[in-house]
Amino acid sequence: MEKVLFIVLAVLAIGTALNVIFQRNPLYSALSLIGTLASLSALYLTLHAQFIAAIQIVVYAGAIMVLFLFVIMLLNVPKTQPVVEKHKALGFLAIPFAGAMIAEAFYVLKTLADKKITPAFAIDTTDRAVGTTWSVGYSLFTQYLLPFEVTSVLILMAVVGAMVLARREGD
């Protein structure tokens, strides 16, 4: 059951992700990206990470993608020519790079599988409490407090920076 779910969701996630790249209409790309995010969220659910799954939908699908759509519609972006067609040489360059990346990914996964490395943060998957809002919140505010606070300061800086940049002279 879980395996079937994983395969279906993984195919959906990769299929929509490919669609993001191959669509010429930016609006369709954005919609496919929503599909990718939704299937990723469902994948998190199969991993017992309910909180992350919900947050994935709230933040990415619910807020960020709405802004994307808003910008696409407001600017009424024309159907773009793919960059590859404008610069033929780039297309030929892209193929070896993509090949190298795929080879690298396979190499890493293969060595990981061979060495049977145990992850640094081992998680007891039989524990029902893993992935609940409580456990995520608890570890964020105890074990990972410093990275959490540093990240929030970083985001605050980004917000202030955006305000400064967006503000016109004399406002």
Add this chain to the structure above:
Amino acid sequence: MTTAVLLEWVIKSAIILFVLVTAVAYLTFLERKVMSWIQLRIGPNRVGPWGLLQPLADGVKMIFKEDIIPTEANRWLYVIAPAISLIPALMTFIVIPYGSVVHVPILDRDVALRVTSMNIGLLYIFALTSLGVYGLVLAGWASNNKYSLLGGLRSSAQMISYELAFGISIVSVLLYTGTLDLSVIVGQQSGRFGVLGWNFFKVPLFLVFIVYYIASLAECNRTPFDLPEAESELVAGYHTEYSSMKFVMFQMAEYINLITASSIAVTLFFGGYIGPKVNYYPWLGLVYFALKVLVLILLAMWIRFTLPRFRYDQLMRFGWKFLLPAAIVNVIITATVVLFWPPQHP
């Protein structure tokens, strides 16, 4: 997971679907009646006794209307947009508890009067309400009509602005109750003090309710926040081009969103299905729940027919400069109260 449990879910979902659709039909009728009472008119009274069959006549009329798809519209998105706005609206209702556990004689076992209870209940609702906007935005874009597009743009801007206040006011409730599970939140509001046990009467949460209610009106696109379909400037906003059953689907989504927002408010602030004697007669919970929801819906209608629509800049200023700071201040107050006087839940 046995077949019986699965069947129970299917049956409950089907009942909810049926009840919601019927409720929507009669809400349209109620809305017109309330509007006429407020405006000192009689309102629909021709079809059936007291006009009670009006929704049926409306339904038949809408089904037989010609279903028009504009030539220049993006067909695929145009057709799918009403469904996108309707489905999240319907899905939200599965986590709302509308009664405690009852004994069903035919099945000869106890059945909880809710489809499911999950430990991310509140977040689930929040996630789905944030998805509802896509239906409106896509409808506006796919119609290929300037009024529709403007309506869609407005709805996306409005949703993003008011979702923040909506979410942050829910954070206050979460701080106070300490759980995201709606059934547990309702359970906490029962107790010896009756009505005074409701979250609405707890010290910090009264102000939270006001922010929540305003934000939820904006999320439902109700007047005074109905800018996405402001008829005096945008014809009908995002659903200008829609006709027949596709138009009905938008209307249904809007009313179901209103029912859901009221149900969540009842669950979070007004004790859900809790009322006198509900421990002895669990079926009474359904009645209390329905009555409380109806009161909140009537409040929304009263607001709709009393207040004029905001101007767009007023809407944005109100959302960002008043409602959002108010919600944040509420969180600080609630956090302080919870820190110094931890709530004793029954």
